[in-house]
Amino acid sequence: MADDFFDFSPGAQIPVTGGAGGTAATHALASVAYRDDPLDKITEADSEWHKTAVKPGKLKIFAPLLGEAFSQAVVVRMLGAGRSPLIQAFGMEPQVVVEHCLAASRLRKQRDRRLTLVTLVCGVLFLPGAALWVLAFQLRAMSGKWVAKGADLLGTLLMLVGGIASVVLLIGLPTEGILPWYIRGCIVGPVLGWFVAKQLAERTAQDLRAHWSSLLAGGGSGAKIPEAVPANPDDAAAEQLRVSLAKLAAEQQSNSVFYAGPKGILGMGTRWGSWQLAEDLEPAEAGKEINPFRSWDVIRAIHDQLQMLERGPLHTGGFPKPSVKHWIVSPVGENAGGVSRPEGETVEAYQVKPHEIQRICNEQQFSNGNRHYLGVQFVLWDGQLVLTMLITVTVLHHTLRIEVTGHALGPVHGLFSGGPAARERTTAKPIKFWETKTHKLPLVDATEVVRLLVRAPLTPYPPVLDFLGGKLALPEPFGLRHVWAGRPWANRFMADDALRTAAPVLRVVHKAALRVLEENGVDTSRFAGRAAGLSGAVQDAAPKKADLYDA
Incomplete structure (x- = not known):
């Protein structure tokens, strides 16, 4: 982890490169913060190697929805004090996702403050009646555990019995004295509070769904997080949030990554292909020595040529401008529960310094080390x-060996690209029974209103809500992009793009390397022959599980 005393002010941030235009994956994941789906739905996006754990709470009526749990988990994991290192999210901007999680939480907190007032006036003031109503809804929520079929019927029966008992008490109680009127208040007060709360919850639900739809449509206004702007020099909370967001942006641009065996490089995907050119270094002229050179000299020449990949002899579109970067790769276990970034004087703001990159390139080619x-x-x-x-x-x-490997990270799971489903019910017309009529249902039903009312007073205490209702445990090592990425080979055009990339890159690498060898008096005949063979073989490139060895 970077030095805690490093100044992550905007002036120290590193410009974002290579992520331009990557809004589809960013918006898909950001939209999860606004969703009102059941929390268990996110497990549909689990992959072979990354499993999301949904930890249930003690009472079902306190259970969070997907958007609530996702926002809380992502903010704590990515901005929390003393957090573990994150995996870079290539192809998207994780800071935007976190900002939308903060914005969604802010909308819910504004709603919960109003609901808390309703709970205090109509719930705590008339606590006996409110407790009975909450108990009835809790029994209704738990009915599915007891009855495999007919759970809805049991829940409806419970609410019907409660309603009839309430009406009997309202009519049958005497009209004299304080106690009968308080009992009437205990019956009517929670119902009145429920009605007011339903209006508040419905408005917020519409607002959240509007943000959800807008993000998936490709637009969407920027997330509003005024709490990240210090109001005065003593606003420590806002300053800490601002610094945490800046650290997140800096870590996203880190040049160190992690190889997790069959999982490939975390954040970049699995290795699907590998091409190796290895021949002996012999002088071009007998009796002469080759000029001394190092691996870095070859790498630097390849770097310069790769930056011109978007240029070609024909005006046919071709490659977009690529991001060419030096990476320091650390090995971690296939089932590692976390990673540790390089530290020390050779690292600044999550970046391994250039002189250390050059040293590793030249010296750490065998045995342990990055x-x-x-x-x-x-x-x-x-x-x-x-x-x-x-x-x-x-x-x-x-022996000089030049190895080129291909890694591919597929699209975000399709679950995150689904828009909000309309709440509707279709019924047959009473007379023209062969025709149907669609009824628009409210976004927030009776049970949801009660859930929000009991959760609202506990919003300032997330650990209590996690204990009572449950929470979302994110896969580790965590990165927003790779834990929910699908396979690119399921899309024909994506697979074609991956396979077509190999040949031109391989040929540019070999051409640049051969030029360096010739300039330093190396016999390149064997290298050229081997390169020609690889150039022919790469035309028939096919995706393989290159990190799974049959041994």
């Missing part, structure tokens, strides 16, 4: 597809 890779990355399909080709150069004894 490794250097040169990466060329394409963010395509509006951020839904991330293609990364990694190049590493090693020299062991007389």
Whole structure:
């Protein structure tokens, strides 16, 4: 982790590169903060290696919805004090997602403050009646555990019995004395509070759904988080939030990544292809020595040529401008529960310094330690597809090896791209029974109003709500993009894009490397022959599980 005393003010931030246009994945994940789906629905997006845990609470009536639990979990994980390192979210902007989580939580807190007032006036003041009504709704919520079929009928029966008993008490109680009137208040007060709360909850639900729809439509206004703007020099909470957001943006631009065995490089996806050129270094002229050079000299020449990939002899569109970057790759276990970023004098603001990158490239090619890779990355399909080709150069004894590997990260799971479903009910017309009529239902039903009312006073105490209602546990090591990414091979055009990237990148790498070898007096005949063979083989590139060894 970067030094806690580093100044992450806007002047120290590193400009965002390689993520331009990646709004589809960003907006899809940001929309989750506004959703009103059941929390269990997010488990549909689980992949082979990343499982989301939904931890149930003690009382079902306190259970959070997907948007509530997601916003809370993401904000705590990505902005919390002393948090663990995050995995970069390539192809999107995680800061935007976090800002929308904060904005959605702010809308809900505004609603909950009003609901808390309603709870105090109509609930606490008439506590006996409110407790009975809440108990009835809790029994209704739990009825599904007891009865496999007919749960709705049991719940309706419970509410009907409660309603009839309430009417009998209202009519049958005497009209003299304070106690009978207080009992009437205990019956009517919670119902009146429920009606007021329903109007408040309905307005907020409409607002949240409007943000949800707007984000998925490609528009959407920016998230409003005034709490991140210090109102005065002593506003420590706002300043801490501002610094946390700045740290998140800086870590997103970190040049260190993690290789997790069969999972591939976390954030970049699994390795689907590998091409290696390895030959001995021999002088071009007998009796002469080759000029001394290092791996970094070859890498630097390849770096310069990869930056011109978007240029070509024909005006046919071709590659967009790629992001070419030096990466420091650390090995972690396949089932590692967390990662640790490089630290010390060679790291500043989550960035490994250039002189350390050059040292690792030249010296750490064998045995333990981090490794250097040169990466060329394409963010395509509006951020839904991330293609990364990694190049590493090693020299062991007389053998120089140039390895090119392909990594692909697929689109965000389709669950996150679904818009809000209309709350409607279709019934047959009473006379023209062969025709149907659609009735628009309210977004917030009776049970949801009660759930919001009992949760509202506890909003300032998230640990209590987590204990009573449950929470969402995010997969680790956590990164917004890779834990919910699908397979690119399920989309024919995405698969084509991945396969077509390999040949031109491989040829540019080999051409640049051969030029450096020739300039330093190396016999390139064997290298050229091997490169020609790989150039032919890469035309028939096919995705494989290159990190799964049959051993």
